[in-house]
Amino acid sequence: MAQRTTAPFRADHVGSLLRPPELIExxxxxxxxxxxxxxxxxxxxxxxxxxxxxxxDIGLQMATDGEYQRSSWHRDFLQQIGNVRMVENNLKMRxxxxxxxxDMTPPGFRIxxxxxxxxxxxxxxxxxxxxxxxxxxxxxxPSPSNLHxxxxxxxxxxxxxxxxxxxxxDLGRVYRExxxxxAAAGCEYFQLDEVNFAxxxxxxxxxxxxxxxEDPEKLPQTYAKLLNxxxxxxxxxxxxxxHLCRGNSRSAWIAEGGxxxxxxxxxxxxxxxxxxxxxxSPRAGDFSPLRFVPKxxxxxxxxxxxxxxxxxxxxxxxxxxDEASKYCPLEQLALSPQCGFASVLEGNMLTVADEIAKxxxxxxxxxxxxx
Numbered sequence: 001m002a003q004r005t006t007a008p009f010r011a012d013h014v015g016s017l018l019r020p021p022e023l024i025e026x027x028x029x030x031x032x033x034x035x036x037x038x039x040x041x042x043x044x045x046x047x048x049x050x051x052x053x054x055x056x057d058i059g060l061q062m063a064t065d066g067e068y069q070r071s072s073w074h075r076d077f078l079q080q081i082g083n084v085r086m087v088e089n090n091l092k093m094r095x096x097x098x099x100x101x102x103d104m105t106p107p108g109f110r111i112x113x114x115x116x117x118x119x120x121x122x123x124x125x126x127x128x129x130x131x132x133x134x135x136x137x138x139x140x141x142p143s144p145s146n147l148h149x150x151x152x153x154x155x156x157x158x159x160x161x162x163x164x165x166x167x168x169x170d171l172g173r174v175y176r177e178x179x180x181x182x183a184a185a186g187c188e189y190f191q192l193d194e195v196n197f198a199x200x201x202x203x204x205x206x207x208x209x210x211x212x213x214e215d216p217e218k219l220p221q222t223y224a225k226l227l228n229x230x231x232x233x234x235x236x237x238x239x240x241x242x243h244l245c246r247g248n249s250r251s252a253w254i255a256e257g258g259x260x261x262x263x264x265x266x267x268x269x270x271x272x273x274x275x276x277x278x279x280x281s282p283r284a285g286d287f288s289p290l291r292f293v294p295k296x297x298x299x300x301x302x303x304x305x306x307x308x309x310x311x312x313x314x315x316x317x318x319x320x321x322d323e324a325s326k327y328c329p330l331e332q333l334a335l336s337p338q339c340g341f342a343s344v345l346e347g348n349m350l351t352v353a354d355e356i357a358k359x360x361x362x363x364x365x366x367x368x369x370x371x
Contacts, residue, residue, distance in 0.1 A: 001331060001370045007136055007189040007239040008274040008300050008334055009061040011359075011366035014243050015140035015191060016073060016340030017066035018347045018355050023047040027071055027345060044068060045128065052132055058356065059363050062136040062189065066342070069125040073193055073343040074142035075107075080121045081174055083113035083160070084147065108150040113160045115170040123181045136189050139182060140243070143194035144171045144230060145223045152212040168222070172229030183235045191241040191276070192230070196223060197266055198244045198278065201257035201285075220265040228271050243276035245302075245339040246283060258285015267292040274298035279320070280305040280338035290327035299328055302338030304358050309350040311357060317365045335366050 003010050019027075026043040029035035048065045055063040070076035079086055087110045122139060130137040148156075148171075153164060161167040182190060197220060199205045206216040231240040244266075246255035259266065259277070267275070267289075275293075278284050279302050293299055303320050304312055317335070324333060341348055341355050 003061075003366070003370055004298075004334070007062060007138065008241055008276070008298050008336075009136075010334045010370045011060060011363045012062060012276070012300055012334055012336045013060070013064070013359060013362070014245075014276055014302070014306075014337060014340045015064045015067055015138070015193070016342045016347075017051055017064070017068075018341050018350075018352050019066065019068055019345065020047055020050070020352075023068060024345055031071075048128065049132055052129070054356065055359075056133075056135055058360055060135060060359065062138045063129070063133050064138045064140065065125060065129045067140065067340065069122075069128070071345045073140070073340065074146055077121055077142050078109055078147060080118070081147070082116035082118050083111060084115070085110045085112055087155075106150065108155055109147050110151070111147065111156040111160065111167065113157060115167070115174055117174045117177050120181050121178055123178070123185055126182055126187055127185050130186050137187070138189045138191060139187055140191045140193055141175075141178070143192045143196065143223075143242070144175050144226055145194060145196045147171060148223075149196040149199070149209075149219075152209075152214040154212060168226050168229070172226055175230040176233050179230065179234055179238075183238055188237060189239045189241070191243055192227065192272075193243045193245075194223075194227070195245055195255075197262050198246050198259070199255045201259055201261050202246070202255035203257065205255055206261075220262045221269070224265050224269040228269075232271060239274070240272045241274040241276060241300075242270065242272045243339075245278040256283040259289040260285065263289035263292045267297065268294060272297070274300060274334075276300045276302055276336055278302045278338040279324075280307075284338075287324040287327050290324060293328045293332065295332075298332055298334055299324075300334040300336045302336050304335070304337045304362055306337040306339050306341045306350075306355075306358070307348050309354040311354075311361065314361070314365055314368070317361075318369060321365075321369055330369075335362050335369075337362070 026035055026040050030040040048068050051066040052063045078084055086107045126139045156167055200216050209216045301324055303317050
């Protein structure tokens with residue numbers, strides 16, 4: 001069996017990578033207006049060059065900018081959509097860590113008027129990445145469902161959108177415009193970070209969804225329709241992937257539960273080419289939902305944790321790949337970390353050396369399994 005020549009690759013990764021201390025410090029100073037834009041951009045671009053070189057040097061067929069050109073996996077994108085404002089939320093979430101739990105209320109997004117795209121959002125990020133990249137350049141974006149899930153109907157201005165169908169139509173159009181500009185810039189591989197399908201697998205979060213007036217049974221179909229409106233217009237040859245996880249912030253997570261409640265809709269109604277699935281711990285359930293994956297789609301198994309420095313063994317990873325292949329053919333499988341290493345500026349609780357060791361492990365196992 002051969003390595004893949006098109007994305008998603010046999011050895012791939014979700015997107016974010018640990019930021020160097022000088023970039024974190026520069027971003028903080030820039031935010032406080034203690035550092036000028038020109039100097040900040042110089043530091044940022046130098047950091048992106050280094051992290052792209054690292055990915056190429058270890059042998060990956062793809063590279064991201066590590067999400068170094070933003071501070072958060074989702075906020076930097078969503079706040080640039082016209083008439084979106086970040087606000088306090090009424091949807092409480094319990095963050096789990098290996099040391100204990102913490103109750104938090106992540107910010108929500110209020111829709112104050114008609115959604116529109118005043119200007120390209122991550123297109124310049126991609127152009128710089130592509131200009132320095134000798135392998136396939138991959139760009140990631142937060143899923144559009146993030147503008148709905150955390151507040152539902154209550155966060156959407158009823159004067160602007162008396163009918164929620166119009167809201168979803170405008171939201172899809174904003175993303176289509178962004179993807180069209182990315183394609184024009186030469187993008188062949190993008191990924192939507194879709195946490196909310198995974199959140200709908202957690203009984204506690206399903207109850208919270210009901211509490212804000214939404215139906216957890218219907219939301220998967222609603223989000224599938226929205227996602228298809230975003231990706232169906234992409235040019236031929238442009239790969240669309242989706243990443244699902246249960247939360248990732250400073251090595252903490254939110255949701256637990258297997259993919260069973262959403263598997264059929266997820267795999268058969270969402271028209272992406274590949275899925276990056278969190279599978280590094282029992283909180284993700286077993287592999288049996290993979291039986292719903294149709295031919296022609298790739299499942300990237302997130303078997304290597306990005307939350308802890310502990311290294312997985314090759315034998316353990318091969319055993320789990322073999323177990324997954326009982327439900328989805330081996331030729332449709334690939335390997336990655338379970339999530340990004342730094343969904344937020346500060347990153348997870350491991351070192352760059354740990355990160356590189358895990359990426360090398362993924363590469364080595366992929367070569368031994370798929371040739």
